[in-house]
Amino acid sequence: MPTLDVSVHLDPTSLAAQMAQDVRDGLTRVPKVLPPKYFYDARGSELFDEITRLPEYYPTRTERAILVEHVAQIAAVTEASTLIELGSGTSEKTRLLLQALQAAGTLRRFVPFDVDPAVLAEASEAVGAEFDGLVVEPVVGDFEKHLGELPRQGRRLLAFLGSTVGNLDREQRTAFFADVRATLGEGDAFLLGTDLVKDPARLVAAYDDAQGVTAQFNLNVLHVINRSLGADFDPDAFTHRAVWDAEEEWIEMRLESARDQDVRVADLDLDVSFTRGEQMRTEISAKFRRAGVAAELAAAGLELVHWWTDPNDDFALSLSVP
Ligand code: AVJ
Numbered sequence: 565m566p567t568l569d570v571s572v573h574l575d576p577t578s579l580a581a582q583m584a585q586d587v588r589d590g591l592t593r594v595p596k597v598l599p600p601k602y603f604y605d606a607r608g609s610e611l612f613d614e615i616t617r618l619p620e621y622y623p624t625r626t627e628r629a630i631l632v633e634h635v636a637q638i639a640a641v642t643e644a645s646t647l648i649e650l651g652s653g654t655s656e657k658t659r660l661l662l663q664a665l666q667a668a669g670t671l672r673r674f675v676p677f678d679v680d681p682a683v684l685a686e687a688s689e690a691v692g693a694e695f696d697g698l699v700v701e702p703v704v705g706d707f708e709k710h711l712g713e714l715p716r717q718g719r720r721l722l723a724f725l726g727s728t729v730g731n732l733d734r735e736q737r738t739a740f741f742a743d744v745r746a747t748l749g750e751g752d753a754f755l756l757g758t759d760l761v762k763d764p765a766r767l768v769a770a771y772d773d774a775q776g777v778t779a780q781f782n783l784n785v786l787h788v789i790n791r792s793l794g795a796d797f798d799p800d801a802f803t804h805r806a807v808w809d810a811e812e813e814w815i816e817m818r819l820e821s822a823r824d825q826d827v828r829v830a831d832l833d834l835d836v837s838f839t840r841g842e843q844m845r846t847e848i849s850a851k852f853r854r855a856g857v858a859a860e861l862a863a864a865g866l867e868l869v870h871w872w873t874d875p876n877d878d879f880a881l882s883l884s885v886p
Contacts (some may be wrong), residue, residue: 677710
């Protein structure tokens with residue numbers, strides 16, 4: 565077994581400090597807000613996995629179907645020797661891309677990029693064992709901060725799937741796409757998965773499923789904060805909400821306080837009160853249109869060259885180049 569050289573741009577101390585700062589900022593804002601990146605502890609990742617298999621949650625299976633249909637073309641037009649995958653590195657979508665690039669004969673290197681070293685180690689070992697001769701170079705980092713640290717060798721395909729970009733608001737996306745553009749050179753390409761605007765009833769159902777899995781996923785962030793920062797949130801005293809914002813064209817997940825209550829976050833020496841009915845935003849999940857994606861990419865200096873969707877126009881994969 566070859567040893568893995570993990571390059572780390574995020575040590576556990578800075579991760580914890582970042583979380584402390586984010587939670588303090590969010591809980592002292594009006595209205596209160598929590599960043600979605602803290603959903604994904606072991607339990608949260610398990611719940612997300614369950615979400616991807618729910619009948620109401622179409623994005624994962626739809627993106628996979630688009631990829632199956634077009635992955636050979638993606639490999640042919642990119643001729644990538646390096647696949648860089650932002651956030652995840654565990655999915656079967658990665659394998660589809662790796663298989664297609666291997667079949668095209670260009671694949672040399674795989675760079676999974678994730679905040680979670682454990683996720684990364686697992687993904688790297690599995691993929692390394694599965695693809696003969698593949699050089700696996702995992703990078704631990706935050707895609708909003710460390711894209712500048714990505715390895716530069718080879719013809720690179722940078723993949724950001726699952727519509728995770730929808731967790732960013734427009735200002736954050738502007739900065740993110742600029743970072744993507746800055747790390748890409750001539751011959752490189754950017755593969756982006758975006759969920760598309762559609763009937764609000766379907767969108768709301770996808771984020772408020774009948775089995776209540778998304779509700780558990782949303783509430784899990786309170787368990788994460790309790791454990792990581794010594795807080796005493798009572799998850800039973802909050803209710804999951806999913807709301808379509810037609811103006812912003814995004815889904816908002818919120819946690820609504822079922823009663824007047826005080827919460828103490830011991831590690832931050834912070835006391836916060838919630839009034840009955842008060843809603844705290846825990847996630848935005850922006851939905852896109854082709855023209856908007858093309859315009860945002862163009863503003864960063866990326867040209868959209870391919871746009872693949874499913875027959876229902878529910879989800880899109882785009883390929884853009886510097
Ligand atoms: C992983 C961020 C793409 O926004 O659809 C799923 C997360 N939240 N259900 C999304 C999520 C609620 C998901 N992303």
